[in-house]
Amino acid sequence: MARQLKKIQNKVHPKETAPAVPPRKKGRxxxxxxxxxxxxxxxxxxxxxxxxxxxxMYAALSVSLILTFVMRQGKVKEPILTWITRASFAALFISLALFAYTVYIRYFAA
Structure with missing residues (x-):
């Protein structure tokens, strides 16, 4: 009886579905x-x-930028995307550490 009542209610007052959000277009x-x-x-x-x-330092920075581009533009599955994100951040931090080391050597360790 309850199933019949639900069927009748759905026919009389159908549930409003949220409009499907179109996927975000990826920029260039x-x-x-x-x-x-x-x-x-x-x-x-x-x-x-x-x-x-x-x-x-420049090589690590270029690796980080290329991985960021792949992360944003590539059609990659979720587990691989997390590894790409981690590798991108690791390369970026390596680049920043090498930059800090270069600044220290050039200006402070005279």
């Missing part, structure tokens, strides 16, 4: 692409003048 990430290009340009132009620490 022009700024991110410009930053990746700038880092590669600086690495290519200054390869002879940069010490090994600076080269590795």
């Amino acid at each position: 990430d022009i700024f991110l692409l410009l930053m990746i290009g700038l880092v590669f340009f600086l690495m290519i132009v200054g390869w002879d003048q940069l010490p090994v620490i600076d080269r590795s």
Whole structure:
């Protein structure tokens, strides 16, 4: 009897469903692409003048930026996405640590 009552109620007053939210369109990430290009340009132009620490700092920064681009643009499953996010943050922190070390060596450890 209760099932029949529910069927009748659904026919008379159907439940309102929330409108489906369209998936967010992914942008082109022009700024991110410009930053990746700038880092590669600086690495290519200054390869002879940069010490090994600076080269590795720029390499870690470029890895972080590329992983961020893959994270934003790629169609990746959730478990892989978490690993990409972790790797991106790890590369970014390595780059920041190398930058701090470079600043310390150049300006404070005279």
